[in-house]
Amino acid sequence: MDARTVGDLVDVVGSPPLRLHTAPAGPAVPVTEVLLYDAHAPLPDAPGALLLAVGVRAAAAGPLVRAAAGAGMAGIVVRGTDGPAGEAEAYGTALLTIDEDAAWHHVHLMLASAIGTRSAHGTGLGDLFALADAIAAATGGATAVEDPRQRILAYSTVPGQPVDEDRRQGILGLQVPGSVDNSAQVRSVFAADGPVRLPALTAGDLPRLAVAVRAGGETLGSVWVIDSGTLAPDAEQTLARGASTAALLLLRARAAQELARHQNTDLVRRLLNGSADASAAAHRLGWDAVRVAAFVPASAASVPDAERTSLRLLDVVRLQCEVRYGRHACALLDGVVYALLPAPGEHGGPPAPQHRRTAHQRHRQLAEDIVRRAERSLRVPVRAALGETADLGGVADSRADADMVLRLLHDALPVAAVDEVRPQVTLLRLAEVMSERRELRTGAWHRVLAADAEHGTDHARTLVSWFDAGCDVAGAARLLSVHPNTCRYRLKQVGRQLGIDLGDPDERLVLWLQLRTLAGLGGNAGAAEAGPAQGPGTPVSGVRG
Incomplete structure (x- = not known):
């Protein structure tokens, strides 16, 4: 090494x-x-x-x-x-x-x-195999190292040592076969202060010599030696010493795993904020194109212990990404859980439409599955948003897409990708730009709202309904539940009293945008109440329709 x-x-x-x-x-x-x-x-x-x-x-x-x-x-x-x-x-x-x-x-x-962390097996557990061989050679019995859940972490390969069917099945599945008797023996080992001799469970099995592996009062696992009747006289002392060494190796492996998780999380954070080197990240992750998925508890501010809920959501997302992709690239930032979903073959050239649809469906299905599982686990509604596919240099842009989509989600639409709500996202971004620029905030829409507030008229609702109906008076009247002549009269009053030329297409376009984005009217929201201009970062009412 x-x-x-x-x-x-x-x-x-x-x-x-x-x-x-x-x-x-x-x-x-x-x-x-x-x-x-x-x-x-x-x-x-x-x-x-x-x-x-x-x-x-x-x-x-x-x-x-x-x-x-x-x-x-x-x-x-x-x-x-x-x-x-x-x-x-x-x-x-x-x-x-x-x-x-x-x-x-x-x-x-x-x-x-x-x-x-540089071990032969690349997992931080490589030295456990060497330890298992050493214990097997010194005690005279085939050896296995298990974690507290009876998963086999390492096993000896000394030739000629007798084994039984339990041993063979356990190594094949890297999991001790489950049974009431097996569980009872494990409990007795964990309850003992030193090595324990255990009888064979069935006629075809062999006895065991086992010891718990502990560090600072915490049980890290156990070491098991098959007793075929030829164990060395000092096998118990050898096993106890081996357990001490196993504790050190398991602690080191845990530290290595924590370090790897820390490094991975740090890399994801830097990709999300645009400060990571894309080529180095691609080499480390093994992905050249990804899509950012964002997950957040609905109404997070009202969720009891919101921080703990977010951390539990992060665990759910990590687990599901590991199950699906064999690894995860997740991070919790500002109460939002972000995950990078690999999109092989989607970047570096226009993909075939069917491949694009397949990738979109795969990512959306994963997001929906995570939302369902998280809601069952956390007992709160969860929202999920998917950004655009990008290379690793464009992760920050994909995150911005996902953040925008999150602001548009609601009970009837808990999961969405940016392409599915592109018009609403565009209006939301327009609202931010227009709110920040004085010259884009000024215009006839102020006169419309002021007249409604002063005289109790419905000019704003009428105009938005007329625009939503494609400038068709009959269609606008249906949206407003009034007679077409009433709608026609109101539109004439807008021109006469407020000096707005509704025959000018440019005037109509600008007025519609300002009423839709700055006043928060739109999407059949002729029935919505006009409100003040909304600042950046505030969802615009009406854009969901």
């Missing part, structure tokens, strides 16, 4: 929280371990180690840099930005920095995990 280098650690952990301040010997210096500085203990000789300067101010870390260099260490990590760069350069030691508010235990966990 190749050692990590200083440059590797910066790339893997990311910035923030870790930054390389100076590296006199270059970033390719290997790092073998990470140590926490203890002011009350002598600094050990640790060639290749990275020292975390806990309790030492960055400006006062010069002597510690000299001591670390004397101990052969690869570098030192200080908190803050004003570290002793001069001493680091002089003594040839790498100097790395973390933010002032970074927790040392979190930095230690990430660095230790990054150094220990």
